[in-house]
Amino acid sequence: MEKLVPSLHITSVYTLLSELPNAKAIADCHLTRLTNLLASASKGRYGKEKAVEIRNAARVSLGSFSEVKSLELQQTIELIQMIEKQIKQVESKINPIVDSLHSPIMTIPGISYRMAAIIIAETENFTSFDSAEQVLTYAGLEPSVYQSGQMTSTRAKMVKPTMWPFPMLQRS
Secondary structure, three states, X not given: OOOOOOOOOOHHHHHHHHHOOOHHHHHHOOHHHHHHHHHHHOOXXXXXXXXXXXXXXXXXXXXXXXXXXXXXXXXXXXXXXXXXXXXXXXXXXXXXXXXXXXXXXXXXXXXXXXXXXXXXXXXHHHOOOOOHHHHHHHHOOEEOOOEEOOEEOOOOOEEOOOOOOOHHHOOO
């Protein structure tokens, strides 16, 4: 199955395997039902060609049939879907909180609400830092300076501090 779809963790695969949880069930499924199931779950992305491809792969599969494994697969899919739903619920609560903080972190391209919440929680919304240098030191991105007399190195490496300079942000 993993060679026939871009990912096993997509709605259309979950729907298919929830209803037809083993190769035998897929191979024995009527083509019209399989096509409708895939088309509906994929919102029209997969049609008859994909249904034929999946059914043919199931027919030549060397997998063994087990009611217990089929039930386990269905329950695992249900758990994944439940956890995904819970994550969405938590994110729906986190997003307004992040918005209410008006943190400049959200202006950085590519920073999502989830990542912003993590950064804000780790740094206490940067209120514990007096300067950008302290933030860099905390993140382990402080450049080291190699200097001897009049010569200063142009290839400074980043230094990871051995002790965190901020006890309230001490890592465990």
